[in-house]
Amino acid sequence: MAVEANERRQERRAEKRLAILDGAVRVFAEKGFFNATVAEIARAAGVADGTIYLYFKSKDDLLLNIFDEKMHELCEAARGATRELPSCAAALQRVVDLHLKAVETNPSVAAVLIVELRQSNAFVRDSDKPRLTEYLGLIGDIVKRGQASGEFRPDVHPSAVKRALFGALDEIALGWLVARRKFDLAQTGREMGNVFVRGLLAQEPLGKTAAA
Numbered sequence: 001m002a003v004e005a006n007e008r009r010q011e012r013r014a015e016k017r018l019a020i021l022d023g024a025v026r027v028f029a030e031k032g033f034f035n036a037t038v039a040e041i042a043r044a045a046g047v048a049d050g051t052i053y054l055y056f057k058s059k060d061d062l063l064l065n066i067f068d069e070k071m072h073e074l075c076e077a078a079r080g081a082t083r084e085l086p087s088c089a090a091a092l093q094r095v096v097d098l099h100l101k102a103v104e105t106n107p108s109v110a111a112v113l114i115v116e117l118r119q120s121n122a123f124v125r126d127s128d129k130p131r132l133t134e135y136l137g138l139i140g141d142i143v144k145r146g147q148a149s150g151e152f153r154p155d156v157h158p159s160a161v162k163r164a165l166f167g168a169l170d171e172i173a174l175g176w177l178v179a180r181r182k183f184d185l186a187q188t189g190r191e192m193g194n195v196f197v198r199g200l201l202a203q204e205p206l207g208k209t210a211a212a
Contacts, residue, residue: 017055020045021069024062029108033063033116060122067113067123071131074102078138088146089197095139096169096193097186103173104185114174136162143200152200165196 023045027036038059042049056062078098082091103110117123139162146152172192176185 016045016047016051020047020052020055021062021066025066025109025112028063028066028112028116033059033112033119058122060120063112063117063120064123064126066109067117067129068131070102070109070113071135074099075131075135075138077102078135082138082142088142088149088151089201091142092139092146092165092197092200093190093193095142096165096189096196099169100173100185100189103176104181107177107181110173111177114170114177136166139165146200150202153202156200161196161200168192168196 020041023043024036024041027040027044031040036059038052039049041059041062042052045052052062056065078095081098082094085091085094103114123129140158143152143156143158143161147154147158169189169192172185172188176183176188
């Protein structure tokens with residue numbers, strides 16, 4: 001009985017934590033990070049103001065936890081979706097598609113992670129971002145596998161590719177949000193992914209297109 005009671009407490013705690021994170025996303029997306037208050041987040045989550053501090057140290061801590069949760073979800077989805085693909089080129093394109101699909105499906109979350117996160121001094125100062133490192137590592141591993149198999153060129157550094165790709169995805173998503181979703185995000189992702197993949201393929205030496 002004690003074990004069951006403890007499990008129920010843990011479940012209720014997890015549910016309340018999730019409710020607070022979801023409430024924070026809604027308030028940050030509507031009010032902006034600086035203008036949002038803890039009291040507004042508590043009301044959106046259906047909890048007392050003081051309850052927030054039982055789970056999170058501050059408003060900055062809340063924002064950082066939203067980032068960690070969503071990046072972990074994206075990383076797990078990308079890892080699962082690319083595991084059985086026949087080529088590293090297809091895997092890289094799948095990561096691009098999933099990333100931008102997540103933005104399109106949850107624009108409020110995307111606005112918080114792409115726009116509001118930049119307003120957090122805690123995020124800017126924090127050099128240790130394990131979830132971002134995990135996601136970048138997944139991209140880098142795809143590039144390394146492609147190089148090891150001979151599919152990708154060996155003369156590009158995986159670290160440079162993963163950061164360039166993430167930066168391009170971030171910029172495209174930001175542009176889509178700022179433009180109020182006025183262009184086809186999925187199509188742009190396919191075009192951008194194609195540019196990266198073609199630049200990496202070993203069988204298409206640099207300069208071939210220009211020579212043609």
